Amino acid sequence: MGVAGRRQGARKTDHFKEQLMKAKPITLLLPMLLLLPALPALAGQCDDNFSKKGNALSGAEYSTSYKVAGLSVPSAIGQMRNLAIADGMDVLDESPDSGSLLLEEPANLAHKGLQVYVTAKPDGTVSMLMKTRRGAFGNADGIRSEMCKMLTQLKPGKAPVARAAVKPxxxxxxxxxxxxxxxxxxxxxxxxxxxxxxxxxxxxxxxxxxxxxxxxxxxxxxxxxxxxxxxxxxxxxxxxxxxxxxxxxxxxxxxxxxxxxxxxxxxxxxxxxxxxxxxxxxxxxxxx
CATH class of the missing domain: 2.40.50.140 (Nucleic acid-binding proteins)
Incomplete structure (x- = not known):
């Protein structure tokens, strides 16, 4: 092989090494990506747990639950309280230690006050339950969407959460x-x-x-x-x-x-x- 051939072979080898080095970060990232939870799967957990009981004549119950690893009971209640306040809901009762929270969607011209019960367990499971009055009609899809919108914002945490500042x-x-x-x-x-x-x-x-x-x-x-x-x-x-x-x-x-x-x-x-x-x-x- 002449000098020109050896130079051409060296250039090919260098080019191959360069491409291999560029590929390494992608190869290393793949296992990490596989370890990350899929966001649709997390949202699906809340959707799959949603249920409706009863009807408009007798009154209906809508409920669902969502589990977050590493979430303590006081932190869960504090986070849900702040999310509710941000959404304009009233906090009627709050017990961070026992894991209970009573919220209410204020009454308006369309409906009377709608109460929502929130409970939290030590394993990180947070549940929501809303009851409608007799004669009241509820949109199950809309209720599920709003419940899951709140629950899927929960983050792992152990310490109690300070009350959010109230906007006038x-x-x-x-x-x-x-x-x-x-x-x-x-x-x-x-x-x-x-x-x-x-x-x-x-x-x-x-x-x-x-x-x-x-x-x-x-x-x-x-x-x-x-x-x-x-x-x-x-x-x-x-x-x-x-x-x-x-x-x-x-x-x-x-x-x-x-x-x-x-x-x-x-x-x-x-x-x-x-x-x-x-x-x-x-x-x-x-x-x-």
Missing amino acids: IEIQATALATDIERQGVENSAAIDVRFAGKVYNIKGVNKGVAGKKGAFELYFDMNPSLVPGFVPSKSRRGELRIACRMMPDQNAYALAMRNGDKMYLNATYDHYDESSYLVWLKNCRGIQ
Whole structure:
């Protein structure tokens, strides 16, 4: 073989080595990819466990479960609580140690409140159960999709999960009053449970100022005039009212307020005084 032939053979050998080196990472990655769980299989676990019992006439039950290795009971409950809050659901009861969580999809014009029971087991299994009332129709596919959407977001973890920060809800004072009245139709004692800790950016019209320096109280007009400040508003007997306890540094805002003035406050739900039909909001601050 001549010099040219040997050079050509060397180039082929070098080219083969180069291709082999390029192929090595792919070969090494294959076993790792085989060890990773298939995402459709994980989602399928929740879908396969979904079941429906009953019917619209007698009331139906929808349930499913999902297992996450390395997930403790407190972590599971904390994660599900935060996922529910992010979806706008109310947390009615929470027991991280015993592994139970009671959620509720708030009532609206289309349906009454829908409660969802969540339980967690030490082996990482988290279950969801929703019951519908007699005469209520549910879309099984839609319910399964929403349940699995929450469950498949769970991550392994041992430590309890801190409560997620609550995003303020933009709302009119009259709309909040209507919402609270609707929620309390069946059980007024549950109002505080449903609304506890909710934060609002609430708009309305001033009905009056009470209290003292460092602890002023602003009252919302629940039946405001179409021309605030010029045409007096009318109060309805037995109507639910809303009042806001201002923060100590909000003296100027409260003292400058006159009947009929518009108010825009950041506030946190405090409690409902059933004897006076009065909802109290706390930690109130004026929003510019």
